[in-house]
Amino acid sequence: MSDKKGGIDILDLIKKVLFTDFVKGLRITLGYNVSKSITHRYPDEEKWIPYRRFRGVHTLNRDEHGRELCVACELCVKACPTSCITVVPMEDDTGRGIADRVAKIWKVNLVRCLYCGYCEDACPTRAVRLGREYELACADFKCTVRNREELLLPQPVPESIEGGLVAKAKFERSLSGIKVTADLSATKKRAW
Amino acid sequence: MEKILLKNIDKPGSHKLDNYVRNGGYKAFAEALKLKPDNIIQMVKDSGLRGRGGAGFSTGLKWSFIPKDPTIPKYLCCNADEGEPGTYKDRAIIDNDPHLLLEGMMLTCYAIGAANAYIYIRGEFVFGANRLDEAIKEAYAKGYLGKNILGSGFNLDMHIHRGFGAYICGEETALLESIEGYRAQPRKKPPFPALAGLYGKPTVINNVETLACIPAIIEKGPKWFSSIGPEKSPGPKIYGVSGHVKKPGLYELPMGTTLRDLIFNHCGGMLREDRALKAVIPGGVSAPLLTPKDLDTPLDFDSLAAKGSMLGSGAVIVMDESTCMVKAAFITNRFFSHESCGKCTPCRDGTPWLTKVLKRLEHGEGRPGDIDLIESLCGNIFGRTFCPLGDGAVMALRGALKNFREEFQYHIDHKKCMAS
């Protein structure tokens, strides 16, 4: 390649004159300019609704008659690898639960939990499920522990929705904290 | 054949003591009181009499197990809890010839040295219990019971104990529990009742029919007795025939009469000529059934055992071809599960399970694999129960399944009965 050293490569010169590299580089950038966006504008405008298989914050479920499914058998406690669940049973035959054994205390420490789902597997009545809530950030240690009453509340994302969607969301800031509310009627498929 | 056990039952007033004595009753007892008790045991042994309750154990041998020590109280219990479905032989004796039973019991008590005898009578036999009660009162009045009987120095009291309709009370140790006032559930053996029976004392338990044979043995001698029927199980036997025959009823025949003879000769053949014989249960529902090919089997202990069945109580149930064997098996099994005493696990929980499966089959809700399930459950029950009740239930069911498996399969496949 000794001949190259001396003269000027014409082709190279033409490329330089025509800004070829520049156009090449811009093609990627400009391409994104006109392609569909996959960024979620979270939390201001959009919120991701995960699939059903997602393992988020625990939920306690009820049967079709509204009775608590949990019989406080404490198997989830036994199965839990991080001992983040505490269950204390009690007797209540007023029909609160499906059996006369119900949970007096059912609480989970969400920052200890590693969301492995063993508790789900251990549950003989399918009372505990890992739900689709994932917004755990808070300014207070107290809210890292969720107790029975909170976990029994209906989930923001109902079971009927399959998930894998991006919903329109509203970001709210109040004295009690911050909240991102999803509007489940306005959703769109994730774009990939 | 000359009737021995049922000789009096047709005669008017046969239950009265006077009539019984007039027909030669209590002669054997009066004579026996002059003999030594051991002689009587020996005579019964020589006669070869085998228990008529079902197991066919040698009666004389059973008596000889009783300790001879006179200071130990001993008891005789008469098993009149005739609970095996199809059996009604003892009832005929109790109702119509109670003194024959009483005489047999008196002889037995004298032989074993018992001063107290109990008759455990099935609760439903109200009439029989009253008859027995009267008969015992008569016997007391005439000095056949009580203190110093007939001047011999022998004392004997008899008590009637009425059951409450539990099949298990036919099992001898359950019967003892029931007399003692406990739940009727079998006891563990050993100790056998001959050593520790009623109230922990030596006890002989004999069936009504067995005891009814005793007076004749004493009166006519063991040789005469052992000349009737086959050598291994001699004597007369009452066959109670029921089912699809022309003349069902009680037939006193020598042991070893063949099924064919019994059904087609004595009972006048099948009820409807156009329906063929399908199955025969030779000795109460716990005996596995026989099929027409076994018709020439002699009805005695050993021959039936060789055929895989048993003589049991001698209750012959005849079924013609219109009978659904699944239904028969279901009904039989339902009986056993209802009568299971609840003591041991396999019988208590196994027989109701079988009943549930059979009920499904019978009602056309059978599932594939049910027959295997039944066989497996039978295997888990058989030989693992406390007393023979569970075994009996399984034997009956296995007998039906062995011979009529295709009917069970038909029920599963077609959800209906093959016979109809």
Place this chain on the structure above:
Amino acid sequence: MATIKINGKEITVEDNTLILDAARKAGYEIPTFCYQADLMGIGSCRMCLVEIEGQRKLQPSCITPVLHGMSINTDSSTVASARAGVLEFLLANHALDCPVCDKGGECELQDMVHKYGPRTGRHAEPKFKFHEKDYVLSQVIIKNSNRCVQCMKCVRVCREVVGRNVLGALGRGDHQEPTSFNRTFLDCDMDGNCIEVCPVGCFMRLPYRYKSRPWDLKGADTICPYCATGCRMVIEERDGQLLRARAQLGVGLNSETLCARGRFGCDFVNSAERITKPLIRHQAATWAEALASVKDGFSGKEGKHIGGVAAATLTNEELYLFQKLMRTVFGSPNIDSSSRWNSDAASAFIHAASMNEGGVSIFDCMEADTVLIIGSHISDENPVSEYIVRRISSNRRMNLIIASPRAMKLDSSANVKLRHLPAAEKAVLDAITLVINAGKLSEAEKLKAIKDSKMVDLLTAAGVGVDEITDIAKRLSASQSVAIVAGTEFLRFPDGTSGLALLKDVLKNLGKKVTVMPTLDRCNQRGAWEMGVHPSFGPGYATAEKGMDTEALLEAAMRGEIDALYVVGEDIISDYPDREFARTALSKVRFLVVQDIFMSETAKLAHVILPGASFSEKEGMFTNQEGRAQSIRKLLALPGKAKRDLDIIRAVGELFDGSFGPKNAVLVLDEIRQVNPMYSDVSLLFNNKKNSDNRLDNRAALVKCAAGVLPAAGEFASKAVSSRMEEHSFALVTGSHLFHLGRFSRKSETLLGLIKGATVEICEDDAARLGFVSGEKVKVKGKNHEVLATLKTSTGSKSRVAFIPESFEDAEVNRFFRRGEGVPRVSITRANQ
């Protein structure tokens, strides 16, 4: 001996050994449900089936004895399939509601199915259900029959061990249900032994219902704090609350049995009424202030003006340190361990029962040809001792003689039951001695004392017939060995001790082996005496400078001679048989320190109250009535600022002597071992290990013989009552109730749920004569006191005897008593009259 082969392994065992036991001995485990070592075998569950060579059928190993030359297979595939088959049957109708069931996690059926069971269920039929909802069978039992495996252990333990016979089976076949008659509410001993033996969640504890899972519980293997039987039990807590106490099969002399008090009464430690901080004149204070106040109170006081009373519910270590504190630091010989009887009575009883000769195992006693139980209502006072007597007597059929004024449950096992007048133990024993010695009276020097007594007088004094006495004497004479079980009545009426000592000597002279076992009603009464908490002897019954007992202390206080009194755990006002006197006397004590866990009547008068620890919060040893030294274990943290009694006693000692010690329980025990020859071999490890062959007797734990010889006891005046009385008049006796003993039980919620108000028990004939019916309210009026109580009738008690238990606050029974007087007379009338 029979030599058999088990799975090819040859083993020689005694004749009539059960195959099951032989196999366990050989190291093969055979699963069982219905087998229990102490109960009669029924062979009904069929889990233990084994294969015996040459036998067609599998045989139940739990009821089949070995025969020489047997070859047994416990591991064959047939056996395995039989086990799986049985478990499949058991599961067929089993409710399978393990997540709800309280037994889940410690259920024998679960364990068995995991180990032997079928891996798949084939039962696809509808299950039979006895009932939809669990039903309550008594205040402590809740029942779910759908889980029953019909092992009938509950029924058998109730009949054979507890002797109540209130459980039976309803129905037949798979509808068989072990329960009470018609499932009605049980009126029983509430001991919950049916719960303990239940392998599944059929019988369950009501107080423990839905509280926890077995894996949440932290347990400690300890000793029951109620009577002196010394039952071993495990107490278990969750989150600092004691949730249950349970016995363990094959551990401790009680094996799997406990009484109502032990099993359900330990929840007093959870009570909100516990004292949690030191109080000075009932004002909260710090420990430093309280101890400073104690120092002020005791400083400069003369030993003879100081006294100390420590309850017999403390551990040996605490009691030892307490007497050391009193004797060496305060220089005071005035120490006592009970306020219910005086120390001379205790000395006489110790002497008569030969307690200085070392421990006597109850199992040895039951080996005797004749067992005489006198001076004890053993069925109510020491229920588990009673179970042992009943169980062994039904197997061995020895003579069992019971002499007591009141009828008891054990009577049904007794050959002779003698009903004598209260406080007439001496007359009864003397009469027996007279009959045994008829003709030889002049020979024995010792018999002089009763030589002059006339048989007729003795019989009248005891209120018994001559035939009964003759019968007893005949049985005693015919026996090679005699065991006498002597109870607390000898402490209440100490004149009986001389009769006991005499009978013992006479029988010994006749060449018989005589053992005397005391039965006591405080968990460590024997330990208290042997640690020297007694005014006339030191540790190990060593002779000591004679001091004042509780009674003498109260008398001295009445005279104003007591400057400082240190009371640990004892409630003198509630226990001393003359409440008003005790209260007045204590109020005159210049400085009263009470160390307790509850605010007792005595504590209310105290200048300083120091919060102590309950049995579940400390470690140490109790010596039971037999002389078995057993250790208790710490389970719970101390409530509030309370401290262990040992630490408090040491802290008090250190106020005056900086070197006072030893410093901890282990070191104290070391010192006890050196000082007290009876305890030279005692070790903290003396807990019965779990043993498979059910030998419950740990002889190593029995204390040894004392070094010195006890001085002979003095004579006591008789407190016997005359049998002639007016129509409504009764002789009042007291003692422990089946559900309540001492004061701890009165803080137990469960036991209060069983019975709260006081009862007065009289015999049925008297009730009929006076027209009373059981359960009605009656007025019991004595010379000094009257109470309203619920009438309870008992069949077969001595006529004219009324019994009021000593624990009930609403019937302060010690107010009926007056010092120096004998058995009080009371009249019983309708409440509204």
